[in-house]
Amino acid sequence: MSGKFVSIEGIAKRYSSAGGTTTIFENLWLSMARGEFACVIGHSGCGKTTVLNILAGLDEPSEGAVIVDGQAISGTSLDRAVIFQSHALLPWRTVLGNVSYAVSSKWRSWDRAKVRAHAQSFIDLVGLTGSEHKRPSELSGGMKQRVGIARALSITPKMMLMDEPFSALDALTRGTLQDEVRRICLETGQTAFMITHDVDEAIYLADKIFPMTNGPGAVLAEIVENPLPRDRGRTDLHRHPLYYALRNHIVDFLVTRSKTFAAGTPDHDPRNVPIVHIGKPGLAIASDAKPEAPRETSCPGQARA
Amino acid sequence: MTSSLRVRAGLVSVALLIAFLGIWHLATRSTAPVATMSPEYAKLMGLTATQGKSAMPGPLDVGAKLWEHLKRPFYDNGPNDKGLGIQLAYSIARVGTGYLLAVLVAIPLGFLIGMSPLLSKALDPFIQVLKPISPLAWMPLALYTIKDSSISAIFVIFICSIWPMLLNTVFGVASVRKEWINVARTLEVGTVRRAFTVILPAAAPTILTGMRISIGIAWLVIVAAEMLVGGTGIGYFVWNEWNNLSITNVIIAILLIGIVGMLLDQILARFTRLVTFPE
Numbered sequence: 194m195s196g197k198f199v200s201i202e203g204i205a206k207r208y209s210s211a212g213g214t215t216t217i218f219e220n221l222w223l224s225m226a227r228g229e230f231a232c233v234i235g236h237s238g239c240g241k242t243t244v245l246n247i248l249a250g251l252d253e254p255s256e257g258a259v260i261v262d263g264q265a266i267s268g269t270s271l272d273r274a275v276i277f278q279s280h281a282l283l284p285w286r287t288v289l290g291n292v293s294y295a296v297s298s299k300w301r302s303w304d305r306a307k308v309r310a311h312a313q314s315f316i317d318l319v320g321l322t323g324s325e326h327k328r329p330s331e332l333s334g335g336m337k338q339r340v341g342i343a344r345a346l347s348i349t350p351k352m353m354l355m356d357e358p359f360s361a362l363d364a365l366t367r368g369t370l371q372d373e374v375r376r377i378c379l380e381t382g383q384t385a386f387m388i389t390h391d392v393d394e395a396i397y398l399a400d401k402i403f404p405m406t407n408g409p410g411a412v413l414a415e416i417v418e419n420p421l422p423r424d425r426g427r428t429d430l431h432r433h434p435l436y437y438a439l440r441n442h443i444v445d446f447l448v449t450r451s452k453t454f455a456a457g458t459p460d461h462d463p464r465n466v467p468i469v470h471i472g473k474p475g476l477a478i479a480s481d482a483k484p485e486a487p488r489e490t491s492c493p494g495q496a497r498a
Numbered sequence: 499m500t501s502s503l504r505v506r507a508g509l510v511s512v513a514l515l516i517a518f519l520g521i522w523h524l525a526t527r528s529t530a531p532v533a534t535m536s537p538e539y540a541k542l543m544g545l546t547a548t549q550g551k552s553a554m555p556g557p558l559d560v561g562a563k564l565w566e567h568l569k570r571p572f573y574d575n576g577p578n579d580k581g582l583g584i585q586l587a588y589s590i591a592r593v594g595t596g597y598l599l600a601v602l603v604a605i606p607l608g609f610l611i612g613m614s615p616l617l618s619k620a621l622d623p624f625i626q627v628l629k630p631i632s633p634l635a636w637m638p639l640a641l642y643t644i645k646d647s648s649i650s651a652i653f654v655i656f657i658c659s660i661w662p663m664l665l666n667t668v669f670g671v672a673s674v675r676k677e678w679i680n681v682a683r684t685l686e687v688g689t690v691r692r693a694f695t696v697i698l699p700a701a702a703p704t705i706l707t708g709m710r711i712s713i714g715i716a717w718l719v720i721v722a723a724e725m726l727v728g729g730t731g732i733g734y735f736v737w738n739e740w741n742n743l744s745i746t747n748v749i750i751a752i753l754l755i756g757i758v759g760m761l762l763d764q765i766l767a768r769f770t771r772l773v774t775f776p777e
């Protein structure tokens with residue numbers, strides 16, 4: 194967990210229309226270490242998907258660059274797998290066909306049997322053994338999302354990009370899949386970048402949480418380090434002494450600060466945003482961030498880490 | 499429930515058919531009083547005048563004649579007297595050739611246009627002008643340049659079946675879901691492989707719908723085209739039998755044109771079902 198594996202350097206996205214140019218965000222800096230799990234959280238329309246698409250190479254920034262593993266990216270890559278919000282399975286292929294398509298795209302010289310065996314092992318991994326020959330239309334929402342996960346993992350990427358992968362699922366299925374994704378990412382040492390609207394999902398999965406303010410002209414307000422231990426469980430998350438402080442801090446951001454915080458906030462350096470360490474438990478709940486807050490900051494009322 | 503609906507619908511169909519045949523039979527029955535005339539004159543006037551027979555054949559006449567045709571569909575007594583099977587085979591061969599040529603041109607071209615916004619914009623005015631032209635309007639030009647009536651008929655079929663296929667292919671290819679394309683892009687799938695593994699299966703139902711419309715139009719046009727160019731084919735047969743004043747044969751030909759058209763449509767419908775995927 195050292196060095197920068199992913200580094201987003203001053204990217205901007207602008208759309209020009211008849212009424213002039215809209216800047217969705219600009220001068221956005223963000224970095225991740227290898228093996229880290231990061232969650233982006235923010236209101237609808239602030240540009241989260243746009244950031245993810247730029248990271249995936251599906252979209253190009255108007256300015257700036259993205260550096261992954263020491264190289265500026267140009268276009269998509271098999272090293273960065275995407276789990277789409279709408280699962281994006283090919284409906285004319287079976288479960289096995291969808292995963293095999295990814296496998297055979299990565300290893301073009303493999304023969305059929307080898308591709309199938311490899312794909313099958315990832316279908317087993319997400320618990321879909323027995324449904325290999327079903328078509329996406331015969332699967333439930335959760336099962337489709339699992340196929341999407343198996344497809345992304347099957348190409349053994351260096352990084353996983355997930356755009357609200359579980360938002361369309363019921364709470365129970367979502368919980369199970371969160372467990373699976375967390376287990377797989379920890380086991381395989383994946384670097385993961387995930388968009389979510391769900392505060393608890395972010396707390397459970399992420400090592401770092403990136404809250405984005407409302408657009409247009411969205412900025413990364415701060416970086417929240419997750420103080421919870423790595424071996425946290427989903428069910429006893431809320432028993433951890435720092436859980437509520439962390440949760441309140443994020444909810445508070447979403448409710449008020451996402452609106453009030455702007456790029457013009459004095460002392461806000463987009464290249465070096467404040468890192469928030471949620472300190473001691475049970476202390477006062479975060480309110481408005483003080484503009485004169487020092488660089489390495491903790492929540493007002495909370496002890497420095 | 500559904501099976502009983504199907505049975506009832508079948509019964510109603512049969513009843514309607516019987517009613518139609520009955521009315522037809524009654525309407526064309528001999529009614530007029532038989533006029534007395536000299537045998538010579540009667541011979542000239544034919545059965546219509548001598549036995550009060552209607553000029554319109556009844557269902558029984560048509561049935562008898564049809565049976566005759568069915569017994570020997572492939573006889574060939576020279577240019578003006580060929581079996582119905584041979585005439586239909588000529589028409590189907592022309593439609594098949596023109597149609598296949600159109601498939602070979604329309605689908606690859608549609609792919610190119612659908613995948614390239616530049617080509618799509620550049621070719622649009624030509625397509626817009628060429629599409630509404632009646633295929634038969636091309637006939638004189640075709641006859642003049644090709645100088646072969648049979649090939650000209652094939653050309654007319656080609657030109658009339660190309661538009662629905664081309665436009666549907668363009669539409670199908672251009673409206674493939676962005677997310678499916680993105681899947682291929684994130685997997686670094688090359689353009690050619692992407693065209694065959696993502697765009698083709700995704701657009702296939704739309705393309706097949708275009709092909710189904712085309713075969714229907716081609717079969718409509720071949721009858722008119724063969725009436726113009728003459729020689730062989732079911733369209734020529736209809737016109738020839740009209741000149742022979744054999745309404746019975748004309749009715750039989752109309753019936754067969756309908757049945758063959760239906761079969762062609764059914765074949766394409768079967769193919770469409772094969773490539774359609776549930777979402």
Ligand SMILES: Nc1ncnc2c1ncn2[C@@H]1O[C@H](COP(=O)(O)OP(=O)(O)OP(=O)(O)O)[C@@H](O)[C@H]1O
Binds near residue numbers: 237239240241244408
């Ligand atoms: N092609 C486009 N032209 C103009 N504006 C666009 C275009 N695509 C996206 N936008 C704008 O960019 C902004 C960010 O979109 P984006 O999809 O990244 O939002 P998001 O944060 O992912 O939202 P959600 O949480 O609802 O998915 C939106 O306000 C949207 O209106």
Ligand SMILES: [Mg+2]
Binds near residue numbers: 243356
């Ligand atoms: Mg989004």
